[in-house]
Amino acid sequence: MAGRDAGRAIPVWLAEDDLGCIICHDLLAWPATLPCGHTFCRDCLQDLWAARRGRFCPTCREGAPGPPQLRKNTMLEDLADKYRLAARELEPLSPGPEPTPAPRPASRPGRPTAQLRTLLEGVDLSLASPKVSSSPPEQKMKDILHDLEEIQEKLRENFTQKGALEEQTQVELPEVPSSSSCPLPDQSRFAPKKASSFARWAISPTFDLESLSCNLKVSVDRRTVTVSDFLMLYAWSPERFDSSQALCSQALSSGQHYWEVDTQHCSHWAVGVASRGMKRDQILGRTTDSWCVEWKGTSQLSAWCMVKETVLGSDRPSVVGIWLDLEEGKLAFYSKADQAKPLFECPISVSVPLHPAFWLYGLYPGNSLTIRQMNV
Template structure:
């Protein structure tokens, strides 16, 4: 463990989303990293693969011809353990004796670690016998791990308000220029009204981790699995499609994302495999907010980083005549986030993904302002 004179403060950027397993939607336990680079709980992978002959990544579908040897990613395990310990220290002493909670259940949020706060580590007044001192020691340990994970987390500077969002290039991301804005839909929100639709969530495709409102326009991460009837159309992870099949013309709808910490919205073919993730397939497109100041567009498992500003309401413009899909940040006016080509030989459906670690998170399809 580093000494008290460790130097300048560490910018603590770690969020629980970064340590979650997309299969069980909990903190990684005995993390195993596949050859493609994606990590999951070993038990979750074994349960997903079962006795089948398809040993592929649940995220990108990269597979192998024979069973993979799963080895523990000790760095991720160490990081998950320290994160869990830090959360328990912030909670304070338990009111009654009992076993310490394990890393798989998150009893509390950790705002000090997820909000990018700089915590000073050099104060001589803190001792390890105080909660503040224990937190300082934990953060010293995170310093070494930070250097190893730095390549996976990139700080994005705030973009100037008077210019469009620029697509920023990273080593693992594709980059494309913004299109000529004169060929896009009108920028005023009210100008979209003539193309507006009011899609509703399809109950047959809904993951058992999700529940919908009575009007089928709000989808929420459930606190416990829902007893939906089994169906081949039901997603394995926290995803859902809308019932409306869009096959021609121009369509526009808006999604309120303010009550969800990590989400993706876009379109997908009904034939999208139910064990795959939105934007990681040939037949799905989306814009995703990672909950760590990172907004990206995804298609065919290729990420295009868009910026660090979080849109509270996302407008989706689908022009099936021109083969274009555009996403807007909607406020008083619609600000272009991303536009790209879209192609499908079958109809497209509005599609949604809610990261499943936070029960109560929700997305709402809202009425378009006229």
């Protein structure tokens, strides 16, 4: 713009989801922008269209009268490539093995480190003083790495102090084991509980038709939600989600509640809770009023708490038990079999009722989630 210095640097923070494809949940590869303005990986679009035998936008469902000519969005591809490059340079700072810096093949390996902040060419993202923007690139990167090391050290100190305090004060509840606010994947200190322990708090919620996405249909008893082969002709409602998500009708505002979701027939899913006021163009777990566990379909189970992702492991639960304790302000997820194996627990603090919430992403026809009938 006229009057601005050509070399001016502006601090910008990017999360991985800002440059991601909602179909594969990976960074954009050969990004193609449709006439409606939404962008996806070209291969993801072509695979989806081949499976669905129709051409439409996976986000807004806008169709095309003929085969759209997919052209590369070069600006987004450039940003995604810079993100990958910066992620590889910063990855040694993270604990665990360093991922192999290779282009993404057709099999789509795991995503880069979740919520990783990065450095774009000509944009100052340093955590140090504004003077860094005029420094050479090598000095700029050194300053960023130094600041990140200091932040990591402070986080380690906080976790160490918090862990010592919990060991002194932790008291296990009769039915639901307590945990730290944002637990790490290792939760071996929790003793498995029998599934019958939750029977007295069991509920069997049903799906709400007003919030249901037009990509989904429900069974007669409203306990199974399925990805439809075609766009459902529901009446318009401002409560309806843009993407393939749904809430249950039951509003939970007090007490303790437990329900189970059968995930065996869905390859990509997320289950949890959300407020009725969750914005309909946002995704479960990516808001401050929604929480979930999520199976990415790529051997990764994650939990989302306060817009932060925690990787839990690579074991896929066939049935997820959800424990909501609104008296203590806790939410816990379990892999339910003969024993209820704890997956994740986090605190919740809301002043509005919460609803069971679901996401069946990937738009694979026939994928379904079922709320199990409980003896109540």
